[in-house]
Amino acid sequence: MSAGDDFIRAVVRADLAAGRHDEVVTRFPPEPNGYLHIGHAKSICLNFGVPREFGGRCHMRFDDTNPTREEHEFIEAIQEDVRWLGFDWGEHLYFASDHFERLYEWGEHLIRTGDAYVDDLSAEEIRAHRGTLTEPGRESPWRARPAEESLDLFRRMRAGEFPEGARVLRAKIDMASGNINMRDPVLYRILHASHPRTGEAWCIYPTYDFAHGQSDAIEGVTHSLCTLEFEDHRPLYDWLVDHLPVPMVPKQYEFSRLNLSHTVLSKRRLTQLVQEGRVDGWDDPRMPTLCGLRRRGVPPEAIRDFVGQLAISKTSDNLVEAAMLDHAVRERLNRSAPRRFGVLRPLKVTLENYPEGEDEWVDALNNPEDPEAGTRRLRFGRTLYVEADDFMEEPPKKFFRLAPGREARLRYAYLVTCQEVIKDSSGAVTELRCTYDPATRGGKAPDGRKVRGALHWVSAEDSVAAEVRLYESLFTKALPGVDGGALWDDLNPASRTVLGGCRLEPGLATAAPGETVQFERQGYFCPDPVSTPEAPVFNRTVGLRDSWARAQKQAAREG
Ligand code: ATP
Ligand code: MG
Numbered sequence: 001m002s003a004g005d006d007f008i009r010a011v012v013r014a015d016l017a018a019g020r021h022d023e024v025v026t027r028f029p030p031e032p033n034g035y036l037h038i039g040h041a042k043s044i045c046l047n048f049g050v051p052r053e054f055g056g057r058c059h060m061r062f063d064d065t066n067p068t069r070e071e072h073e074f075i076e077a078i079q080e081d082v083r084w085l086g087f088d089w090g091e092h093l094y095f096a097s098d099h100f101e102r103l104y105e106w107g108e109h110l111i112r113t114g115d116a117y118v119d120d121l122s123a124e125e126i127r128a129h130r131g132t133l134t135e136p137g138r139e140s141p142w143r144a145r146p147a148e149e150s151l152d153l154f155r156r157m158r159a160g161e162f163p164e165g166a167r168v169l170r171a172k173i174d175m176a177s178g179n180i181n182m183r184d185p186v187l188y189r190i191l192h193a194s195h196p197r198t199g200e201a202w203c204i205y206p207t208y209d210f211a212h213g214q215s216d217a218i219e220g221v222t223h224s225l226c227t228l229e230f231e232d233h234r235p236l237y238d239w240l241v242d243h244l245p246v247p248m249v250p251k252q253y254e255f256s257r258l259n260l261s262h263t264v265l266s267k268r269r270l271t272q273l274v275q276e277g278r279v280d281g282w283d284d285p286r287m288p289t290l291c292g293l294r295r296r297g298v299p300p301e302a303i304r305d306f307v308g309q310l311a312i313s314k315t316s317d318n319l320v321e322a323a324m325l326d327h328a329v330r331e332r333l334n335r336s337a338p339r340r341f342g343v344l345r346p347l348k349v350t351l352e353n354y355p356e357g358e359d360e361w362v363d364a365l366n367n368p369e370d371p372e373a374g375t376r377r378l379r380f381g382r383t384l385y386v387e388a389d390d391f392m393e394e395p396p397k398k399f400f401r402l403a404p405g406r407e408a409r410l411r412y413a414y415l416v417t418c419q420e421v422i423k424d425s426s427g428a429v430t431e432l433r434c435t436y437d438p439a440t441r442g443g444k445a446p447d448g449r450k451v452r453g454a455l456h457w458v459s460a461e462d463s464v465a466a467e468v469r470l471y472e473s474l475f476t477k478a479l480p481g482v483d484g485g486a487l488w489d490d491l492n493p494a495s496r497t498v499l500g501g502c503r504l505e506p507g508l509a510t511a512a513p514g515e516t517v518q519f520e521r522q523g524y525f526c527p528d529p530v531s532t533p534e535a536p537v538f539n540r541t542v543g544l545r546d547s548w549a550r551a552q553k554q555a556a557r558e559g
Contacts, residue, residue: 006312008046008253012054012223021222024056027094028082029212029226031063032074032196034267035282035289037079038303038325042258045307048087060089065211067195075196077282081290085300090321092219094398096211097197101216103206104158106214106244107169107188111150115243116187117143118153119139119170126168129175129182136176137183143172149556157190160203164190169204173239180235185209187359213237217246224252228314255312262473262492263288264480269487278378278491279474285528285539286474286495296471297516297541302332321351322473327548329541333524338366338373341456342412342504342519342538344468346385348431348460351416354382357511359461362442366414378505380413383460385503387521391432391456393421400452402432408453411520415440415451456520463503468525470497502538516541 012024026047030036036044048058060082064070082089110116119142121129131137145388154169159459169188177183186230187210192203216224224237231254241249259265264273265288273279273287282289285296293303306328310320341364359381367373386402395403402408408416420433439446443454472495481487504519510533516526523543531537 006255007314008223008225008255008312009050009053011253012050015222016054023222024051024054024444025059025220025222026051026056026225027059027061027219027221028089029061029063030078031066031069032078032323033069034073034074034271035077035291037265037270037288037290038260038293038307039258039265039288041085041290041303042307042310043225043227044082044085044087045304045313046255049308050223050225056088056222057092058087059092059094059221061094061215061219062096063208063211064095064195064197065204065205065208067191067193070196072196077291081294081392084294085290085303094215094219095197096215097195097213099215100202100206101199102218103211103214104204107154107206107210108151109244110171110187111147111154111169113243114172116150116169116171117145117147118157118167119143119184120167123165123168126186128168130180131175133180137180139175140170140184141218143184154188157188157204158202160192162190164192166190171240173236173238177269179235181209181233182239185236209233209236210240213241213250213252214244214246216252217241217244217248217345218251220248221250222248224250226252226254227257228254229257230254254314256315257317258307258310259289259319260322260325260477261478262301262480263318264475264487273474278488285469286471287291288474295513295529296539297514297524298329299332299336299371299516302329305332319479321478321548323546323548323551326542327546330524330544330546333518335369336367337516337518337524339364339368339520340505340508340517341378341458342466342468342502342508342522342525343385343387343456343458343463344373344499344519344522345388345501346458346501346503347391347429348415349384349386349457350431350433351382351384351436352419352433353435356382359459360381362412376507378412379459379462380410381459381461384410384457385460385463386410386432386455388429388456390453391418391429393429397427401455402434407451409440409443410436411441411454412456413441413457413470414438414443415445456522458503458505460503462506463546464506464509464536466502466504466508466538468499468502468538468540469528470499470540471495472497504536504538508538509536512537 028047051058119140129138168186170184173182175183191205234252237252283291283295306325327368361377362380363375364378391402402418416434416436422429422431474495475490476492477490480490511527513529524541525538528537528539
């Protein structure tokens with residue numbers, strides 16, 4: 001299914017065609033209690049994408065109704081991440097707390113119309129009265145309390161006369177409803193907590209259910225798009241809008257959440273990972289957070305591409321392979337990322353017949369996928385580094401790289417032949433003594449002899465030492481923690497490998513975070529924020545092997 005075909009876009013198209021709205025207004029409503037992750041990206045791209053396609057706008061709305069869990073840090077980070085992803089809410093930045101006064105008035109309104117009451121039952125008693133999926137609930141003894149009395153108590157709740165948990169405001173709907181959300185849901189609770197925006201102004205706070213639809217109505221949101229777990233809340237959403245003097249009637253639509261394999265997307269789990277020190281922070285490059293992906297070198301376009309391919313449907317939440325995200329990242333970077341030489345596990349090569357003290361420059365293509373990208377010059381000389389695993393002392397027949405007596409191509413430079421292997425006292429190979437063929441400049445043999453391998457390399461003289469961090473999935477299992485075991489047992493102990501003493505071509509020392517490049521034959525890499533020209537640090541964004549593309553081709557072959 002391509003974008004534009006999903007049921008939400010169909011609804012929007014029909015609403016506009018029927019003249020129900022002049023423009024479409026959506027909102028992205030994060031709770032500021034954590035950082036945004038790739039699952040949120042699905043919601044962001046949908047909420048901002050639909051008005052972009054059909055004309056209209058998307059509001060940025062913080063659902064800040066739970067002061068005990070929320071922080072300024074998250075409010076700032078969320079805005080940064082949405083902007084980075086490529087979306088802009090213009091002047092339409094809202095907080096549910098902007099609407100607290102109006103919501104409070106509407107609480108009083110429902111009391112006056114006989115549609116809400118103050119309940120003195122404790123949270124535990126309310127739970128006990130609620131009933132189950134098969135049994136109806138029981139009415140609170142306070143349900144019939146006169147409106148005047150509820151009004152007085154509600155005002156005193158606001159004035160701070162009662163301790164937390166002493167009383168709540170509840171809608172008076174139907175304790176026998178088949179939908180538990182309709183069994184006199186709580187609209188306000190007492191919380192003597194300081195709020196990041198309203199400070200000490202309030203000691204009663206609206207619940208999500210009371211705040212959300214009403215905020216939509218106040219802001220003129222036409223289509224309130226949320227995930228499937230809110231489907232059972234829709235009757236309450238509609239009931240509240242119907243029983244309040246709201247300026248317009250918004251509608252809620254639910255779509256499936258994104259679940260990604262080999263990671264977790266629950267904020268509770270992500271918070272635990274950070275708080276228990278199992279990762280280095282919210283922006284650890286192994287995290288599925290937007291800031292983690294950014295730090296890893298993932299371009300925002302790749303996230304938009306990936307999310308754009310996901311079904312927006314009402315079928316229950318599906319698990320998407322992490323390899324599909326990696327594929328989208330490669331597709332983008334393959335087109336845009338400059339090619340560079342980086343040797344991750346260096347092995348010294350001395351060209352015995354190259355004149356000592358001399359060097360020369362060779363031209364290297366910046367991106368074979370992009371003719372506009374041009375070339376750069378690389379220094380070539382007597383001492384070089386190649387990748388240690390591009391040499392084998394006893395190679396199999398099809399090993400087309402360096403081995404004793406074998407010739408290989410140093411890409412863009414010369415053909416070289418391994419003459420001698422130097423080892424240390426433990427038997428480890430420390431150096432290759434090679435010869436180069438001066439007639440093969442540019443890497444081409446004038447006599448047409450066939451040399452298959454083309455190796456990357458750097459010169460010892462001007463390459464820079466760097467640390468390179470390789471990443472694998474955070475969890476070993478596609479669905480971590482599901483078959484009985486503890487979630488943490490499925491953490492991947494090899495999720496990060498730190499390599500010191502890597503050698504990179506010199507221009508990379510001054511690259512900045514976000515400038516993702518391809519180290520030829522190794523993958524895509526970008527500088528970490530801690531990187532400095534003196535001590536470069538690179539993160540591997542993704543390797544080159546595309547298991548997703550391969551699996552797709554295989555599936556197509558099998559028809
Ligand atoms: P969690 O359940 O992990 O705490 P949440 O849904 O409470 O996450 P919010 O900050 O409330 O997180 O989410 C803001 C918006 O993003 C909501 O509309 C929510 O439906 C949507 N969203 C969150 N997670 C996903 C996901 N995995 N896929 C699609 N949309 C998501
Ligand atoms: Mg939530």
